[in-house]
Amino acid sequence: MIMPAKMKDWETIKKYLLGNLPPEEQEDLELWLMSDDQAYDLLEAVEDDLIDASLRGELKGSDLDQFNSHFLIAPERKRKLQFSRSLIRFIDRPPVPERTSFWAALRALFQFRALVYAVPVLLFVVLVGSFWLARKQNQLQRQLDSTLNQLAETNRQRDELQKQLQETQATIGEQQKQLRAVDTATQPKSVGASPALIAVNLIPNLTRTANNIPAVGLPADTQFVQFSLALLDDNYPAYRVALRDANGRELWSKDGLTSKSSPDGMAIVFLVPGSLLAPADYTLTLSGISTSKTPETINTFLFRTVRRP
Amino acid sequence: MDTTSHQGGDSISQDQFNRLLYWLDVEREQAGIRYEFIRKRLIKIFVCRGSAIAEELADLTINRVAHKLPEIQATYTGDPARYFCGVAANIFRESLRKAKISAATLPVVAPSDKDGERDYACLEECIGKLPHFERDLVISYYQQEKHEKIDNRRKLAERLGLGLNALRIKACHIRARLRECVEKCRAEQELPK
Numbered sequence: 001m002i003m004p005a006k007m008k009d010w011e012t013i014k015k016y017l018l019g020n021l022p023p024e025e026q027e028d029l030e031l032w033l034m035s036d037d038q039a040y041d042l043l044e045a046v047e048d049d050l051i052d053a054s055l056r057g058e059l060k061g062s063d064l065d066q067f068n069s070h071f072l073i074a075p076e077r078k079r080k081l082q083f084s085r086s087l088i089r090f091i092d093r094p095p096v097p098e099r100t101s102f103w104a105a106l107r108a109l110f111q112f113r114a115l116v117y118a119v120p121v122l123l124f125v126v127l128v129g130s131f132w133l134a135r136k137q138n139q140l141q142r143q144l145d146s147t148l149n150q151l152a153e154t155n156r157q158r159d160e161l162q163k164q165l166q167e168t169q170a171t172i173g174e175q176q177k178q179l180r181a182v183d184t185a186t187q188p189k190s191v192g193a194s195p196a197l198i199a200v201n202l203i204p205n206l207t208r209t210a211n212n213i214p215a216v217g218l219p220a221d222t223q224f225v226q227f228s229l230a231l232l233d234d235n236y237p238a239y240r241v242a243l244r245d246a247n248g249r250e251l252w253s254k255d256g257l258t259s260k261s262s263p264d265g266m267a268i269v270f271l272v273p274g275s276l277l278a279p280a281d282y283t284l285t286l287s288g289i290s291t292s293k294t295p296e297t298i299n300t301f302l303f304r305t306v307r308r309p
Numbered sequence: 310m311d312t313t314s315h316q317g318g319d320s321i322s323q324d325q326f327n328r329l330l331y332w333l334d335v336e337r338e339q340a341g342i343r344y345e346f347i348r349k350r351l352i353k354i355f356v357c358r359g360s361a362i363a364e365e366l367a368d369l370t371i372n373r374v375a376h377k378l379p380e381i382q383a384t385y386t387g388d389p390a391r392y393f394c395g396v397a398a399n400i401f402r403e404s405l406r407k408a409k410i411s412a413a414t415l416p417v418v419a420p421s422d423k424d425g426e427r428d429y430a431c432l433e434e435c436i437g438k439l440p441h442f443e444r445d446l447v448i449s450y451y452q453q454e455k456h457e458k459i460d461n462r463r464k465l466a467e468r469l470g471l472g473l474n475a476l477r478i479k480a481c482h483i484r485a486r487l488r489e490c491v492e493k494c495r496a497e498q499e500l501p502k
Contacts, residue, residue: 010466012371016357017357019358019359027394027398030354030357030394030397030398031391031394033350033353033354034347034354034388034393035388035390035391036348038474040349040350041477041478041481041482042474042477043353043357044481044485045477045478046483048481048484052451056454057455058410058455070359071335073359073360073361074359074360074361074363075361076356076363077356079492080488083428083432083487083488083491085425085428085494086425086428086429086432087430087432087451087484087487089381089429090429090433090436090450091448091452092452093452104441105311107441125366153449178332192410198500201402220435267405
């Protein structure tokens with residue numbers, strides 16, 4: 001009874017080809033050959049290896065005897081042997097450097113299936129990466145420009161503040177000078193018979209009519225008259241005062257004055273040389289100086305000087 | 310398909326041949342494929358048993374089965390190919406008795422240098438016609454000896470994502486095509502000019 005045939009190993013097939021297999025195993029192998037689709041091809045492959053082994057001198061002893069006396073009986077195998085001589089000569093030849101074109105090399109490279117997919121993916125990644133980098137660089141450049149602009153603006157503001165500081169310091173210096181002058185002027189008043197300084201307080205809106213014109217009595221040797229102009233609203237960082245005669249001619253002026261606290265509220269205090277004030281009617285025009293530096297008239301104070309013995 | 314016997318003496322009629330094909334497969338085309346499958350393997354069996362007349366014995370086997378078919382067809386179960394195996398064993402034994410060929414073998418004669426050079430030139434030409442991938446495969450597959458060869462083939466199979474047997478069969482097919490190409494080239498060169 002013929003039993004089901006199983007796949008044969010390389011060594012069993014070799015024994016069969018050399019005629020070295022016992023009759024039972026031989027029939028079993030032939031049954032496998034008749035029933036398995038791959039069996040014929042594997043038998044052919046072992047035949048090729050056996051022929052190559054004989055040509056390379058790898059077959060020894062009884063295997064070599066069987067090869068010559070049994071295996072090579074068939075004319076087909078003699079033809080195979082003849083072909084294999086050429087094939088082994090070709091395979092064992094010294095390697096000749098092959099000149100391949102760029103496209104041939106590229107085609108050969110793409111015979112590896114993984115590369116067919118990997119290369120386009122790699123190119124895509126490089127393209128997306130380049131695009132992203134370009135965008136990022138643009139963004140960073142814009143941030144840098146913006147930071148530089150902010151820095152320039154900060155520098156400009158710093159310069160402006162420095163300038164304002166210098167102006168303030170100059171104003172303070174001027175005021176200190178005035179204060180020193182006032183101090184100097186008040187010294188003789190306290191000790192001398194004739195007053196060197198007369199203080200005059202003027203209030204807005206009380207000088208509208210001729211009857212209400214305040215009179216300031218001045219001794220002949222009055223050196224300075226200290227005017228105090230009351231402020232209704234202290235809205236300006238600096239003030240300007242101008243002294244005019246009855247014809248409106250400006251006799252004297254002073255810029256950069258600042259308000260001061262007085263018993264009657266905020267006021268502008270300043271000194272006018274007594275020599276300018278002969279007995280007559282005068283006006284003091286008070287103007288506010290805003291940041292735009294354009295003086296704006298706030299009030300006009302009318303007064304009259306009379307000579308006092 | 311040749312439906313007459315060869316030197317074996319047995320011959321079969323067209324009806325016997327048709328009956329044989331029908332036994333192999335009810336579809337005529339499939340039956341033809343099956344017939345070629347069996348004949349090819351029968352030839353290989355006789356070659357492997359050491360016969361110098363393998364094709365003749367294979368045809369003799371087929372004819373013997375065709376003659377026996379009316380007797381066995383009704384009772385035989387299983388793959389017909391197995392029945393051919395049993396008949397082939399008998400035919401081979403008969404051939405040994407008739408020809409007494411067991412010890413009579415012709416010595417293998419190495420080809421002359423001139424024939425060797427001609428074959429080599431044909432082979433170079435045929436290898437040059439192979440696709441790059443097949444050329445690399447056949448050179449890689451056959452290039453080592455003994456144990457190195459086994460390791461080399463295992464690595465090659467892994468690299469190509471094939472089983473070892475699948476690689477063996479692939480290399481064997483390429484080699485068979487090369488052999489046919491070289492034999493054709495040789496025949497063309499032997500033609501009188």
